[in-house]
Amino acid sequence: MNRREKRKIKKEIEIFSDVAKIIKQYFPDLSKKLNELTDTRHQSYVEYQMSVITITRLLGLLCGIKSMRETTEKLDTEETIKNIGNILGIELEEIPHYDTINNVFEQINIEELRKIQKYMVNRLIRSKMFDKYRFKGRYFQIVIDGTSMMKFKKRHCKHCLKRVHNEGKENEYSIYYHYVLEAKLVVGDMVISLDSEFVENEDEDVEKQDCEIKAFYRMAKRIKKEYPKLPIVITGDALYACEPVIKRCKENKWEYIIRLKKDRLKALRRRNRRIGTVRGKK
Ligand SMILES: [Zn+2]
Numbered sequence: 001m002n003r004r005e006k007r008k009i010k011k012e013i014e015i016f017s018d019v020a021k022i023i024k025q026y027f028p029d030l031s032k033k034l035n036e037l038t039d040t041r042h043q044s045y046v047e048y049q050m051s052v053i054t055i056t057r058l059l060g061l062l063c064g065i066k067s068m069r070e071t072t073e074k075l076d077t078e079e080t081i082k083n084i085g086n087i088l089g090i091e092l093e094e095i096p097h098y099d100t101i102n103n104v105f106e107q108i109n110i111e112e113l114r115k116i117q118k119y120m121v122n123r124l125i126r127s128k129m130f131d132k133y134r135f136k137g138r139y140f141q142i143v144i145d146g147t148s149m150m151k152f153k154k155r156h157c158k159h160c161l162k163r164v165h166n167e168g169k170e171n172e173y174s175i176y177y178h179y180v181l182e183a184k185l186v187v188g189d190m191v192i193s194l195d196s197e198f199v200e201n202e203d204e205d206v207e208k209q210d211c212e213i214k215a216f217y218r219m220a221k222r223i224k225k226e227y228p229k230l231p232i233v234i235t236g237d238a239l240y241a242c243e244p245v246i247k248r249c250k251e252n253k254w255e256y257i258i259r260l261k262k263d264r265l266k267a268l269r270r271r272n273r274r275i276g277t278v279r280g281k282k
Contacts (some may be wrong), residue, residue: 016083040107058195074272099278139233141186149178159200181215
């Protein structure tokens with residue numbers, strides 16, 4: 001083993017022991033909740049509990065591993081297996097094969113995962129350790145942020161969003177892509193995912209495609225339902241500087257900060273003067 005490999009292993013062990021500590025202190029019921037996720041696998045073949053599969057994947061992501069195959073390949077060391085067992089408080093001999101992890105995640109119930117996410121966010125908020133980051137000493141700052149997930153030259157599924165380039169010209173082409181909108185709780189230098197919503201079409205030939213704003217409405221509705229009393233200040237970029245978004249924030253009794261580039265600021269200030277806060281980005 002060379003020095004680089006040794007350093008990598010050391011870093012991994014540090015991540016694992018941090019995760020173990022955090023889970024013990026803040027999320028004592030996490031392992032139990034992960035095991036309660038609906039398991040659609042044929043039960044006679046089941047070798048690993050849901051908690052082992054989900055935590056293995058999570059640790060892979062924390063170590064910057066992107067694919068499932070790499071996850072099992074890179075985490076397959078005695079140290080790591082012992083550490084995963086430690087995190088979950090069980091004896092573990094092997095970690096699951098990437099096919100097993102893949103199959104489980106393909107079938108996993110998103111609504112059940114959302115409940116676990118809510119449990120974790122609530123535990124963190126109640127621990128009061130984020131109170132010092134509250135905006136004006138009161139509001140939790142939530143940033144709305146979109147990320148492109150996948151891009152294709154050909155249609156990949158019926159939910160793909162489609163963008164036509166050079167429309168009507170000889171060199172016209174389309175790209176197909178998937179996009180996710182995330183609501184992130186900002187605490188100091190850290191962000192914690194509070195909710196996410198896919199921007200995707202219901203079907204191949206929809207008249208109007210889904211968009212970030214529509215996804216924001218769906219997500220806002222859910223956040224209000226899940227966190228009805230949380231004092232929130234929504235932060236978004238210029239895309240959200242439109243009346244329906246601001247109206248929804250007001251209905252939900254959320255404050256909002258919309259960041260604009262300087263040149264667009266004057267016109268929008270005029271327009272939004274009566275409806276709320278608009279801040280400039282220098
Ligand atoms: Zn697709």
